[in-house]
Amino acid sequence: MGKIKDGKKKGREGGGEGKTGQAMQFNHALGQHILKNPLIVQALVDKSALRNTDTVLEIGPGTGNMTVKMLDKVKRVIACELDPRMVAELQKRVQGSHYQSKLQILVGDVIKTELPFFDVCVANVPYQISSPLVFKLLLHRPFFRCAVLMFQREFAQRLVAQPGDKLYCRLSINTQLLARVDHLMKVGKNNFRPPPKVESSVVRIEPRNPPPPINFKEWDGLTRICFVRKNKTLSAGFNTTGVLLLMEKNYKVQKSVQGEEVPQDFNIKALVDEVLQSSGFKEKRARTMDIDDFMKLLHAFNSAGIHFV
Template sequence: MPKVKAEKKSRQHQEVKNQGIMFNTGMGQHILKNPLIVNGIIEKAALRPTDVVLEVGPGTGNMTVKLLEKSKKVVACELDSRLVAELQKRVQCTPMQTKLQILVGDVLKTDLPFFDVCVCFTVLRMSTLSIYLLVYFLFVLHLFRCAVLMFQREFAMRLVAPPGDKLYCRLSINTQLLARVDHLMKVGKNNFRPPPKVESSVVRIEPKNPPPPVNFQEWDGLVRIAFVRKNKTLNAAFKSTAVEQLLEKNYRIHCSVHNVEVPADFSITKKIESVLQEAGFCEKRARSMDIDDFMVLLHAFNSAGIHFS
């Protein structure tokens, strides 16, 4: 290792030792140290004095103490027992102590109490973890008012991407179907200790209440097919052998359940083409279709007895 790099690494190691905690970056332990960013995010969360706040990954409590000042109660979920001890010491013998509940463990495997607002400022990478957390909030914990979450910037921009944007994808339309999503701010990596390798962004997610009147399993089945090749026309996307076999199986099940006879010369290819043609979607491409377009298309397929799973 070159001498300059070795010296830099040695200085960084000594700084971390002086702080008393070795942060595990593999667990997303990058502590947000800029108080201006912390205050700005809390302001945009629009907390109420009656709110119960779920904080995922409180770290050493920089955000937690601010949340305690603005809300009725904070439920902090932390996986690292060392940071739990730091957080407990920080509020011990203060008026905030009775307002803080600490849950030790993985938020995805913990029985959570009711909460109004969720905040998570752990730097979540564009990975399965980010998607799991998002799905967990939107499907399992959909009764909360809003969630303010920090993600790797590209993942965050996918959540808010509109039709036609190069980042617009299945994740974009599924999230926007279930919630209003707003990009709040960019957060540079130098605002963290230690700095992560990626730039971050903060988004605000408000679940739609009531949720849209759509069978999500059917919806996601359609969207999945369309976005496999989002630049292809739908006519081409539905010509996949695997897609045709699945839809024909579903169609025959539908006909059997409803006592509809399937003609001997039945062709699923012609059936799909007929639906796309009549609905005016043959030449449409998923990259430019919005929620209303997919709603219309799903209704057209379902009305013709074709279902998705």
């Protein structure tokens, strides 16, 4: 799902230009760099279009530059932070102020944390959790209004890529199935201290509500197979031994659940070929297919008794 290579981790909003930022050693393994440009912090807040009735989820608040700006505008901020030193700085920053009662801090890894209700998510995301975080948010219930998130530039470009684009991949189509994604702005590496190795971008993610009437696990199983070789024809991709064995196993499990017997002469390869041929997708390539194409393909497989969970 568009894995980020080691070392390509982006800035976390830290202590700005004040004493805290200079005194504290930031943990690069957690993706911590200081976002030194207050205009970028303000732009993230502005583009979130916050309302005074909102509960905001902030992931990786650092020492709280953005947190404080949001506390001024909203009903409540829930900040999720992994580094206990940052938690201490954040608590110290609001202690004794009128912000204290509006701030709730969740200490821990956001990917492993059960998230409460929120209206808007605003985050300067550590690169290594980019993909799991996107899908954790999109599968979160109840629905939130939108998320404004800063990612590594290439990851952001994958999120918004369209069929035929060089960066179009499984991440693109899986995200766009569940949400509308817009690229908002680019953020250069020199806005951080020390500068990270990569450029950043801010995207806005708005969940589709209601969501498409589709089993996402099954959809994800299909796109996983198709995008392993996105430039090859679907016929070539589905005719590898590993894929055929997996699909045969799924087929037999499904028939067993339904109380039906599988004929002794059953041939999964022949059935897959028949589905691809009759649906018109045999010579198609995943890199050029849109959401409607994949929905039609999934329906064709399901109608033939083939599932992907």
